[in-house]
Every structure is written in structure tokens, then in C-alpha cells.
Amino acid sequence: MPVDHSVKKFLKALRMKSNAAPIRKQNKRRENEVIILKAAEKVFAEEGFGGATMQLIADVAGLPKANVHYYFSTKESLYRQVVSNIFDVWLQAADSFEEAAGPADGIGAYIDAKMEISRTHPAGSKVWASEVMHGAPIIQDYLETTLVEWTNSRVTAINAWIEAGLMDPVNPRHLLYMIWSTTQHYADFGHQIQTLNNSAPLTEDQWDAAKASVKQIILKGIGVAI
Amino acid sequence: MPVDHSVKKFLKALRMKSNAAPIRKQNKRRENEVIILKAAEKVFAEEGFGGATMQLIADVAGLPKANVHYYFSTKESLYRQVVSNIFDVWLQAADSFEEAAGPADGIGAYIDAKMEISRTHPAGSKVWASEVMHGAPIIQDYLETTLVEWTNSRVTAINAWIEAGLMDPVNPRHLLYMIWSTTQHYADFGHQIQTLNNSAPLTEDQWDAAKASVKQIILKGIGVAI
DNA sequence: TCTGTTTCTGACCATATGGTCAAGACTATG
DNA sequence: CATAGTCTTGACCATATGGTCAGAAACAGA
Numbered sequence: 001m002p003v004d005h006s007v008k009k010f011l012k013a014l015r016m017k018s019n020a021a022p023i024r025k026q027n028k029r030r031e032n033e034v035i036i037l038k039a040a041e042k043v044f045a046e047e048g049f050g051g052a053t054m055q056l057i058a059d060v061a062g063l064p065k066a067n068v069h070y071y072f073s074t075k076e077s078l079y080r081q082v083v084s085n086i087f088d089v090w091l092q093a094a095d096s097f098e099e100a101a102g103p104a105d106g107i108g109a110y111i112d113a114k115m116e117i118s119r120t121h122p123a124g125s126k127v128w129a130s131e132v133m134h135g136a137p138i139i140q141d142y143l144e145t146t147l148v149e150w151t152n153s154r155v156t157a158i159n160a161w162i163e164a165g166l167m168d169p170v171n172p173r174h175l176l177y178m179i180w181s182t183t184q185h186y187a188d189f190g191h192q193i194q195t196l197n198n199s200a201p202l203t204e205d206q207w208d209a210a211k212a213s214v215k216q217i218i219l220k221g222i223g224v225a226i
Numbered sequence: 227m228p229v230d231h232s233v234k235k236f237l238k239a240l241r242m243k244s245n246a247a248p249i250r251k252q253n254k255r256r257e258n259e260v261i262i263l264k265a266a267e268k269v270f271a272e273e274g275f276g277g278a279t280m281q282l283i284a285d286v287a288g289l290p291k292a293n294v295h296y297y298f299s300t301k302e303s304l305y306r307q308v309v310s311n312i313f314d315v316w317l318q319a320a321d322s323f324e325e326a327a328g329p330a331d332g333i334g335a336y337i338d339a340k341m342e343i344s345r346t347h348p349a350g351s352k353v354w355a356s357e358v359m360h361g362a363p364i365i366q367d368y369l370e371t372t373l374v375e376w377t378n379s380r381v382t383a384i385n386a387w388i389e390a391g392l393m394d395p396v397n398p399r400h401l402l403y404m405i406w407s408t409t410q411h412y413a414d415f416g417h418q419i420q421t422l423n424n425s426a427p428l429t430e431d432q433w434d435a436a437k438a439s440v441k442q443i444i445l446k447g448i449g450v451a452i
Numbered sequence: 453t454c455t456g457t458t459t460c461t462g463a464c465c466a467t468a469t470g471g472t473c474a475a476g477a478c479t480a481t482g
Numbered sequence: 483c484a485t486a487g488t489c490t491t492g493a494c495c496a497t498a499t500g501g502t503c504a505g506a507a508a509c510a511g512a
Contacts, residue, residue, distance in 0.1 A: 028459080046360060050277025054500060064461050069501065071459095126359050132418045133352050134272060143421045151422055168446075174439035177419065178408050185407030192358045193403065195369045196377055213400035220394075221447030254489080280470060290491050295471065 033071055036061045040072075041082050045123035048130055049079055080138050083131050086124040087142055093117055097154060103167045103224045106157070107179070108215055114183035115211045118190075125187035151176065168223030175222060182214050259297055262287045266298075267308050271349035274356055275305055306364050309357050312350040313368055319343055323380060329393045329450045332383070333405070334441055340409035341437045344416075351413035377402065394449030401448060408440050 039061035043052045054075055058065040072078035093113040100106030118125055136143055151173070158172035186193065186202075194201055202210065219226050265287035269278045280301055284291040298304035319339040326332030344351055362369055377399070384398035412419065412428075420427055428436065445452050 032459090048274035048276050048356065048360065050274050051360075052276070053498085055498090065500090066461050066463095066502085067459080070461090073501085075500065129359065129414065130274065130356070133355065133414050134274065134277075135417050136421070140421075143418060144425075147418075148422060170443060171435060171439045173422065174436055175443065177411055177415075177436075178404075178440065178443060181407040181411030181415070182404050185403055188355065188359050189403075189407070191361050192369060192373075195362070195366075196374060196399065199370075209397060210400055210403075213397045214404065217396060217401065217404060217447035218443065219447075220449070221443035221445075223446070258489090279468085281468090291470090292472085292491055292493095293489080296489070296491095299471085301470065 029071070032063070032067075036063070036068055036071055036078070037082060037085065040078050041086075041123045041127060044079060044082055044130070045126040049134075076138070082124075082127060083139050084142075086121070086128050087139065087146075089117060089121060089124060090128065091146065091150065094150060094154070097157065103158070103161045103222065104219065104226065106161075107222075107224070108219060108226075111179060111183060111215050111218065112211060114179065115186065115207075115214065118183055118185075118187035119207060122187040122190055125184050129184065129188045166224070170222050175218075178218065182218070186210060255297070258289070258293075262289070262294055262297055262304070263308060263311065266304050267312075267349045267353060270305060270308055270356070271352040275360075302364070308350075308353055309365050310368075312347070312354050313365065313372075315343060315347060315350060316354070317372070317376065320376060320380070323383065329384070329387045329448065330445065330452065332387075333448075333450070334445060334452075337405060337409060337441050337444065338437060340405065341412065341433070341440065344409055344411075344413035345433060348413040348416055351410050355410065355414045392450070396448050401444075404444065408444070412436060 036057070040052075040057050043057045043060055047053075047056070052075075054068060055065050057078070058068045061068065068078075072081065093116075094110065096109035096113045097106050100109060131138060132143075154176060155172040158167075158175065161167050162169050162172075197206070216226065262283070266278075266283050269283045269286055273279075273282070278301075280294060281291050283304070284294045287294065294304075298307065319342075320336065322335035322339045323332050326335060357364060358369075380402060381398040384393075384401065387393050388395050388398075423432070442452065
């Protein structure tokens with residue numbers, strides 16, 4: 001009977017897409033991928049791409065190396081995934097910029113968001129820095145498309161603020177570079193900062209002071225009242 | 227005759243320290259060391275410590291690998307020398323700070339000097355950044371001694387300026403971090419900046435604009451008239 | 453229980469790498 | 483020319499690494 005046949009087919013297709021049966025497997029895969037990605041981010045940040053070994057990543061993830069290769073066939077594909085994830089976090093932080101009325105809110109919130117990322121995602125920031133420092137061999141296309149677009153859009157926004165007389169006439173690109181570098185410095189050079197802080201990690205209060213200092217100098221520097 | 231003997235000895239000792247005979251050999255050694263160090267700086271900057279290979283360094287230097295090992299017995303000793311050299315350049319730039327009457331001159335000149343280093347020694351800056359990002363495994367002792375001392379001395383100087391009413395009361399350490407990160411960003415993230423500049427390197431004028439922007443925002447940000 | 457699919461893993465391999473070494477080449481001096 | 487010291491280099495080695503694979507286990511569905 002063609003009916004039965006098509007029903008079976010339909011049910012089978014349904015089953016495949018349903019959440020009932022494959023849910024655990026799906027989760028298992030997702031779970032392990034996340035574990036591996038976290039381990040990889042840490043190891044890549046600490047050792048660099050060349051210094052990182054699949055064996056070490058596997059050890060940190062608590063899995064046999066062959067199992068890591070089951071989920072990520074090559075070291076480069078794993079690395080690409082790590083960098084890509086960081087890039088997403090990076091861009092999301094930029095939303096602070098978007099819904100702001102003026103530079104005080106917009107740039108202030110952006111600095112806060114980026115400082116928070118440096119604090120909570122230092123490994124990711126380091127991997128990103130490493131990738132760019134080595135000429136962005138993996139994510140060059142992202143730089144040329146997404147980052148260029150995003151930057152141009154912010155440049156426009158900043159120029160609008162300038163023309164509206166809400167801030168000094170500064171070169172928007174160099175302002176962005178300053179914000180990026182200063183905020184990311186607290187992640188990328190965290191070890192140096194810690195050494196200069198009597199080898200102690202920054203406390204909650206010190207992080208607040210850092211945020212306040214950065215905002216104070218930059219906002220005043222571009223002629224925005226705080 | 228003891229006289230003859232001692233004369234011979236004296237002459238021999240003189241010869242050893244003289245510039246006549248060993249000068250070419252001394253130069254040969256020095257020359258090759260410099261060639262290798264330059265090649266190593268470039269390769270370490272581009273590939274990271276783990277990614278760099280002695281073979282590649284040798285190729286860039288135009289020497290057989292075994293010859294590189296003749297001058298630098300291990301990869302790590304070569305790397306240590308590279309990082310150490312950069313550290314020296316780094317510290318020398320700080321002299322601008324020293325002989326300044328006030329923050330406008332001192333910090334302005336320091337920013338200029340650091341921007342110039344980013345422009346002329348981008349590879350060195352990258353190697354340094356990489357080293358610190360990975361926890362400064364090689365030059366931790368320098369950080370703990372020389373850098374700490376240098377930083378403390380500048381902090382004192384800045385605080386004196388603040389107390390003299392020459393600039394706003396800002397946290398000197400965070401100000402230093404901002405100067406470091408912003409200036410070094412033009413070296414470490416040069417590739418990203420170039421991509422955002424229509425994939426063209428910064429022109430002379432653009433470098434001047436960058437310097438001016440950085441100085442403008444920071445100096446105004448700390449309440450110093452330009 | 454049987455069957456098909458996904459997940460897991462120890463053992464293995466080809467290759468690349470840091471480093472060694474012994475023999476030769478070059479240079480200066482007596 | 484002979485001797486001593488420095489420099490050069492091809493060949494070599496032990497090890498580590500990214501990646502493979504065959505088969506075992508676990509699991510889901512009938």
C-alpha cells in the first residue's frame with residue numbers, strides 16, 4: 001500500500017528530526033564539543049597555536065586524544081572553531097554601542113562591556129590577539145567583511161556625534177583602536193599587570209578602578225562630560 | 227731569561243685583546259649573531275615560539291641549521307636573547323620620560339617614542355606581547371625586577387605631577403597601561419589596522435595622525451593642555 | 453533479543469623537529 | 483709550511499606530534 005509506505009517514510013523523517021530519541025545523543029555530542037572547545041581555548045591561549053598539542057588539549061578535556069579527533073578532525077578545524085566563537089562574543093559586546101543616545105552612554109557602556117569580556121574571557125582574548133598578531137591566517141575573511149562593516153558603521157555613528165557637537169572632533173578609527181587596545185590589554189597582558197600588582201590578581205575593587213580610569217581618561221579625552 | 231718570558235706573555239696577552247688579529251673573527255661572530263637574531267625575531271614574531279622552527283630561522287638567516295646551532299646552542303637560548311634585546315629597546319624609550327619638566331613634555335615624548343618603536347620594531351613588539359601573553363615563562367625575572375622598579379619610579383613621577391597640580395588626579399598605573407597598550411597596539415595589531423585601512427599599510431601622514439590622536443586624547447584625558 | 457548507528461579508544465604510522473657530531477674549510481700566527 | 487683555533491656543514495638520531503584505523507562498547511529502535 002502506498003499509503004502505509006508514505007506514512008512510514010513520514011514517521012521516519014519525523015523521528016529523525018524529533019527531539020525524543022536523538023536528544024541524548026545530540027546532547028552528548030554538543031556536551032563533548034563544548035568541553036573540548038573550552039579546553040582548546042585554554043590551551044591555545046597558553047601555548048599558542050604552534051605550541052598547543054592535541055594531546056594536551058585532550059588531557060585538559062579529560063578525553064583520549066583519538067576521541068578529540070572524533071569530534072574535530074584536525075587541529076586547525078578545532079582552532080578555527082575556537083577563534084570563531086570568540087569573534088562572536090566580541091561582536092555581541094558591540095551592541096552596547098548601538099542603542100545609545102550619545103557618546104557618554106554609548107562609549108561608556110562599550111568600554112564597560114569590553115572590560116567585562118577581558119575579565120571573564122581572558123583566554124579568548126589572547127587567542128584572538130595571537131591570531132591577529134600572526135597575520136590572521138585563519139579568520140582573515142572575517143576581518144575583511146564583518147569587522148570592516150562593523151567598524152565603518154561605528155565610525156559613522158561617532159562622526160554623527162561629532163557633528164552634533166556631542167564630543168570633540170577626533171579621528172573615530174584611532175579612538176576605536178584606543179578602546180580596543182586598552183580594554184583588551186587587561187586580558188592579553190593580565191600576567192604583566194598581575195606582576196606589577198605584587199603578583200596578585202586584580203581584586204573586585206581594582207577592576208572597578210581600572211574601568212573607571214579607562215572611562216575617565218577616554219571620555220574626558222574626547223570632550224565628553226562624565 | 228725571565229724578562230723575555232714575561233715579555234712574550236705580555237705580548238701574547240696583548241695580542242689576544244688587541245683589535246688587530248681577532249677583529250675579523252670577532253666581527254664575523256658578531257655579524258652572524260646579528261643576522262641570526264634578526265631572522266629569529268622575525269620568525270618568532272610571525273610563528274610564535276612553538277610555531278617557529280630552527281630550520282626556518284636558518285633559512286631566513288641564509289645559513290645551514292647546524293650553523294645556527296653553532297652560535298645559539300638551543301632554540302630557547304636564541305629566543306631568550308631576542309626577547310632580552312627587545313626589552314632593552316623598550317626601556318630605553320622610557321628615557322623620554324626622565325628629562326621632562328612636566329606631563330605635557332614627558333608623557334607626550336614618551337608616547338611619541340613608543341609609537342616610533344611600534345613603527346620601526348613591530349616584530350619585536352609582537353615577540354614581547356607573545357611572551358607576556360603566555361605568562362612570561364622566559365623573562366619573568368625581568369618583569370619582577372627591572373619592570374617593577376621602572377614602573378614604580380614612573381608612578382612616583384606622575385604622582386608628583388599630580389600633586390603639583392600639573393595634571394588631573396588619575397591612577398598612574400592605569401595611565402601607564404593605557405599608554406603601553408595603545409602604542410603597542412599599532413605594532414601588535416598592525417595587520418588588523420591595515421585590513422581596516424583598505425588593506426594598505428599606514429602612510430607617513432596616517433602615522434602622524436595616529437600619534438596626534440593618541441596624544442590628543444590621552445593628554446586631554448588627564449587634564450593637560452597641549 | 454537483534455540490528456544499525458554513534459561513540460570511544462589503544463595501538464599504530466609517517467613526518468617533522470631540536471639537537472648532535474665528526475670531518476672538513478678557513479684564518480692567523482710562528 | 484705547520485700548527486692551533488674558529489667556523490661550516492651534511493648526515494644522522496631520538497623524540498614528539500598530528501592524524502589514522504580497526505574494533506570494542508554503548509545506545510536506540512523494532
